[in-house]
Amino acid sequence: MGIFDFLGGSGPDKALKLKSKVTQKYGDPSSRQKALQQLGEMKFPEAVGVLLQRYNITVEPLTTDTDEKEHVFELVKAFGQDAIAPVTEFLRKNEAATSWALRILEALLPEAEVTRLAVDTLTELSGKYMRNHEKQVVLLHYVTGKQDPRIAPAVLPYLEDMAADVKLAALKALGPLKHEPAREPILKLLANKEIARRVQTAALAALHESGFGVQGYREKVEEAMTEPFFLDGNGLVQRRG
Incomplete structure (x- = not known):
């Protein structure tokens, strides 16, 4: 076990601990942006799941919000096939940011497969009450x-x-x-x-x-x-x- 693993610096637990920084709307944005970059350098699915949480908040100014979300798109896309399962799960369970999830999946899968996932999600949602x-x-x-x-x-x-x-x-x-x-x-x-x-x-x-x-x-x-x-x-x- 390396010293960074011992300190919780690089494993799945570290990724989960960064969630609070990723979803921090106020304060110094550099802290949030550093957390996003750290997650992008990790190589396990838990990091993708935490990165996707950035899509659940909107920060000011909106130019910063857009830049960060685009950065998350590129970071998640870089995980390749390892990103498909967590992004699919995000699409199924998350009420917001559906367009971002579909966009990421389009970058990783053939269109027919993304359409299948969209249809599956529509079928699953059918008849369910949703506020939004x-x-x-x-x-x-x-x-x-x-x-x-x-x-x-x-x-x-x-x-x-x-x-x-x-x-x-x-x-x-x-x-x-x-x-x-x-x-x-x-x-x-x-x-x-x-x-x-x-x-x-x-x-x-x-x-x-x-x-x-x-x-x-x-x-x-x-x-x-x-x-x-x-x-x-x-x-x-x-x-x-």
Whole structure:
């Protein structure tokens, strides 16, 4: 055992002890920055987990905050394959900083694998109450436009989320996927007069993009219709211009 190990200077325990410095919002920033650098020089997964905690705080000035978070991104990325497990765990369990976790994983894994992890996380979160909806929205935006047969079934339950922003993100993701089981839930959203107008408009856009007909809901869809959309003779939502 080396003298630094004896003093707790380089092992996993040392990494965990640095967490308080990494998440210290006030005081001399050099102390926090030194801790980040020390963690980046360690070579075990516990150091990655502590580095990621820096994403849970915001410091002033914002330029310093951004610089430090970018530095953490580079430090974690340098761990290579050893970073994948702790970053994946962070993505699953942490409510904030989802975009940073996805960005790191994109730097370490093929896009299809990151999409799979995003879908797994969406499935796990489905139906859970969350005070902050940022994580759900970021994940929904991430899978939008991507091709994976598991995306649509994972996104569909989010049409019933209480948050309008989550509904909007789910509608945007579902439209181009043309997922038949989504047709009636989208129509129900559109027909619900208590739903925010912007959500109804997004539902019209999703129906237009998916090419689904409005059978069984024509009258209610006509009541909810707004420019630039209109309903044609075949019961399909069209867009002017």
